[in-house]
Amino acid sequence: MAEGQKPTINDVARISGVSKKTVSRVINKSPLLNQATREKVESVIADLGYVPNPQARALALRRNFLIGLIHDNPNAQMVLGVQEGILDTIRDTEFALVVHPVNRHSPTLAEDIRRFIEQQRLYGVMLLPPLSERDDLAELCRDLGCTLVRMGSARLDDDEHLVASNDRQAVSEAVAWLVELGHTRIGFVAGPEGFRSANEREQGFLDGLAAAGLTLDPAVAARGTYRFESGKAAGEKLLSAAEPPTAVFSSNDEMAAGILHAARERGLNVPEDLSIIGFDDTATAAHIWPPLTTVRWPIRTMASTAAAKLIRPASAASEPSFFLSDLIRRASAVPYPKP
Amino acid sequence: MAEGQKPTINDVARISGVSKKTVSRVINKSPLLNQATREKVESVIADLGYVPNPQARALALRRNFLIGLIHDNPNAQMVLGVQEGILDTIRDTEFALVVHPVNRHSPTLAEDIRRFIEQQRLYGVMLLPPLSERDDLAELCRDLGCTLVRMGSARLDDDEHLVASNDRQAVSEAVAWLVELGHTRIGFVAGPEGFRSANEREQGFLDGLAAAGLTLDPAVAARGTYRFESGKAAGEKLLSAAEPPTAVFSSNDEMAAGILHAARERGLNVPEDLSIIGFDDTATAAHIWPPLTTVRWPIRTMASTAAAKLIRPASAASEPSFFLSDLIRRASAVPYPKP
């Protein structure tokens, strides 16, 4: 082996005086191997600092060890949490994580995803919301021969390889908390149409109201895009109602921050004049003033579980997994009327 | 070719009636090829939907097309911005982005990085601050045969393959703005020791004061960790000084949010009683109240440039690139004394 070149399986075989097939057996922990041989080869491997070439392996095995993360998500915290979760699972394996942010509004979205998967010959892919809610994309990935796992906010019609939270229930509990605090006029800011999570959270909100015998007045409801600005606009609408709400549930934290700005600009104090609850527990939630009461869902754990499903061919992996969310009670939601 | 199998170069060769070598020439756009032959082969490729196997290519070429992003960064926005920037550059190439978050406090950090690079046989890696500031890690990557690019906040001793902003100058301009607003007692919250960016920002702060003929009173200076909580603690210290500052520069936005909380808990109003300037222009900056005046640096563009350096073997790529930052003037910094 020339200087500067990485040692190959042939070098290991030659130096330890066995065939490359035997070395291969050592690497792959084949059980039918003489202990002495194994140790000898292992010591040579250690000496040489030999690391198998993953591309050669991939070629011979006709599969590789790359998993792709495809997303179009405005929430950086969430995406990074997912990446960390996946790495928690694959760190000590031979798998690697390839990321591929896309634009869901692009007319070439499907083509873009197809190219990515085909070009890299991915072993598996993980889809994040809102992409994960599209059955056509899921089908595309499977057609391309990828194992697939989807993260979501609820059950899907096609539950296979799904890792989901239960947003509906979580929101209904958040509303129950507002009710417990004494609020009866509760505003609602929905997420964008076409998002499963937005839908679930809306249902959960209505569940919560219904459980308390309340109904939603359209005058204190608005739809947003999950972005800050849309939250601010929604807040302005709700607060300018003839009879404004004393509390409002926002379908995510970023919009909640927008509502807060709207309130401030009208000279209102939060939480004294308006209680707010958000969803996601992003960094923003803890850093705005007052700290935001919000729903936390276990992003990292869910992603880690999803990755495990992906890399373990076990049959049970096709069963969906469900996770619970917690209501994080902070200062933005207080009793009403003021005690 | 059996159903369900991907077509290979052999299939293309057989069907178009040429040798695989000729197909290879078509794929690699070799100039010495008859136009008719090329078109025939291209049409067969299109018919079959043939995509070259990247692992086989990597094996034959003795290099692959994976670039790694190694980081240990608490700022999700920044990391995601970097990922997007890299993808801007590589989207229509055969390169893919493999991410590898690490823990810089782990005793096995170097080993972890080595394993990652060796195991995946990366073509190149990109290091993000604060990892990018460590020459030993840079050397490790290079020893492993990777082309390397570092993102940073200033020139380095070893400038090669560097993409940097100029934090020092940016901060000094931010201070100049506070001075222009009339502030003379300006507090400072430093970043963690050992971070190049923290150091640069501190120097920039001192530059700014010096340019205005001011000096830093240690009573209104504190060091933080770039985390929210440390900013809050620093804020408490500064505001409890016998003579508290009328304005404070925080070395990043997250700590600025913490200072804001500290101020609020003391019953102070921002910006009426205290002006604040942060650094980074993360989402937090725009979403807290009042919106934070802060320094924005072109993350995505820088990352995109860095990726271009990585994948283009051009010699000029080894020259460092520098970028300018902007002061984003929002509501958190106002004139003093009140007009």
Add this chain to the structure above:
DNA sequence: AGGCAAGATGACACCGGTTACCATTCCATC
């Protein structure tokens, strides 16, 4: 002692590309 099963190992083809090198064809030149 002979037979045999199980365990250990090796030879060789193959995965799907690329490269080195050679062969052919077609002209232009002398």
Add this chain to the structure above:
DNA sequence: GATGGAATGGTAACCGGTGTCATCTTGCCT
């Protein structure tokens, strides 16, 4: 008409692993 060079395309080897199957030990049973 012989010769040489450019243009074009083919053959075989190779990259670094793994699968198949054959071979060689060895221990154990009869």
